[in-house]
Amino acid sequence: MSDQTQTRPEKSLATVEYVTELSGADLNDLCDATDEAVKAGGGFGWVVLPSSDILDSYWKGVLAMPTRLLFVARLDGVICGTAQLITPPRNNEAQSFAVTLTTNFVVPWARKGHGLARKLLEKVENKAREEGYSVINLDVRETLDTAIKFYEGMGYVHYGTHPYYARVDNKIIKGRYYYKVIDPQAIEQMP
Numbered sequence: 001m002s003d004q005t006q007t008r009p010e011k012s013l014a015t016v017e018y019v020t021e022l023s024g025a026d027l028n029d030l031c032d033a034t035d036e037a038v039k040a041g042g043g044f045g046w047v048v049l050p051s052s053d054i055l056d057s058y059w060k061g062v063l064a065m066p067t068r069l070l071f072v073a074r075l076d077g078v079i080c081g082t083a084q085l086i087t088p089p090r091n092n093e094a095q096s097f098a099v100t101l102t103t104n105f106v107v108p109w110a111r112k113g114h115g116l117a118r119k120l121l122e123k124v125e126n127k128a129r130e131e132g133y134s135v136i137n138l139d140v141r142e143t144l145d146t147a148i149k150f151y152e153g154m155g156y157v158h159y160g161t162h163p164y165y166a167r168v169d170n171k172i173i174k175g176r177y178y179y180k181v182i183d184p185q186a187i188e189q190m191p
């Protein structure tokens with residue numbers, strides 16, 4: 001009989017966070033994740049993969065912009081997903097209660113089973129609430145079935161479809177527009 005101890009593989013550690021700075025290694029991981037997300041065909045405006053310099057500058061720019069809040073998901077410490085909130089500009093007093101969710105994805109190797117997208121979106125919603133926002137808006141290509149199921153499962157309400165939303169491989173794709181009231185009390189109290 002073998003005296004080897006049978007050890008069960010440890011469960012991966014799935015974490016999410018709001019970030020205001022990233023180490024060099026994190027930035028590399030985020031660029032790699034973006035690369036994979038673009039190749040997998042979803043969750044980003046890029047259709048053709050940008051060079052690594054452009055990706056690097058893009059993420060540094062996001063961190064530098066006061067109107068963007070950046071969130072990352074990690075599996076065992078490695079960044080494998082992200083989301084951003086765009087806050088309204090100061091002059092937009094009429095929509096000062098609403099933020100827009102954008103560039104939200106989890107890389108294919110980290111999808112399903114870890115619940116990372118759900119955790120990430122919950123983090124985003126909590127942060128938005130903490131910052132005093134009551135509504136999250138988002139839009140998604142009609143072709144991204146998983147994302148559509150995900151957002152609808154998370155309580156996002158489809159209120160319209162844009163017939164000329166995006167062009168991918170020379171084909172026009174429709175876009176679905178959603179909102180979610182994340183602070184119903186605040187909305188009800190609005191004059």
Ligand SMILES: CC(C)(COP(=O)(O)OP(=O)(O)OC[C@H]1O[C@@H](n2cnc3c(N)ncnc32)[C@H](O)[C@@H]1OP(=O)(O)O)[C@@H](O)C(=O)NCCC(=O)NCCS
Binds near residue numbers: 115153
């Ligand atoms: C959509 C996406 C973010 C989901 O990531 P994920 O980490 O696998 O999702 P989770 O494991 O947290 O699942 C959350 C919920 O999403 C839904 N979902 C996830 N994968 C699904 C699938 N393949 N089919 C149907 N529903 C699915 C389920 O409702 C799930 O809830 P459940 O676990 O209680 O069943 C990911 O597939 C992705 O990045 N896709 C490509 C990019 C994209 O579409 N981004 C959004 C556009 S802005």
